């Protein structure tokens with residue numbers, strides 16, 4: 001009798017234990033993708049400190065811009081685990097030059113950065129691309145990205161503004177211009193060169209463009225800011241707050257544009273077969289401002 005009870009008790013205990021194990025299994029599985037708890041705690045402390053400092057800096061920088069008459073109209077610090085789809089969409093997964101845009105190659109790293117990755121799988125090349133098309137579009141303003149640029153061969157990363165009007169022939173660039181705030185096709189040449197460019201009147205025989213090739217020592221090491229002041233008179237480009245190009249080529253575009261952060265594979269960037277992949281562009285934030293009307297002259 002006692003034996004029977006203890007057997008049943010054992011059975012209950014064992015099945016309880018298996019349930020507990022099973023639950024343990026499930027919960028440990030759900031932790032599998034994340035670091036262990038000790039690491040989470042450590043990272044959180046460091047990250048909180050870093051985030052606090054970043055927020056302080058951000059507040060100060062936005063205030064400085066406000067003093068110059070700029071009002072924040074768009075901000076993404078890329079915090080959290082998922083791309084904020086109220087602000088961004090993945091660009092369509094179609095063939096671009098010698099590779100494909102792929103949703104899998106544009107993601108948040110969980111540490112406050114957007115990653116735009118370039119990968120090779122089975123001899124095909126894939127890169128990330130996000131756009132604010134249909135979600136945030138603005139004419140004129142101050143557009144800034146802080147990012148660490150990739151410097152390998154056969155692809156380029158870009159922070160740019162686009163509009164359907166860039167395809168329209170006539171009226172020069174006033175009815176729409178592709179504005180490339182920064183592109184990196186020469187990264188692999190180790191000559192510290194980036195590209196600023198404008199394209200208008202379509203991409204066929206009427207296509208026109210203008211560009212500049214600033215050399216900034218150390219531009220492919222660490223984080224830098226890339227910015228554009230697009231006003232009614234001209235475009236002014238900045239790297240790390242220093243002016244690198246000023247132009248009114250094509251007449252200045254008057255139509256709203258969306259923001260894009262992309263990478264694409266192509267021979268303009270050299271031979272991708274020489275690249276050490278995957279490569280990544282790491283984007284800390286994007287801020288867009290518009291001119292405060294009260295201070296407009």
Ligand SMILES: [Ca+2]
Pocket residue numbers: 165166168169170171172173174175176200201202
């Ligand atoms: Ca045009």
Ligand SMILES: [Ca+2]
Pocket residue numbers: 077078079111112113283284285
């Ligand atoms: Ca960030």
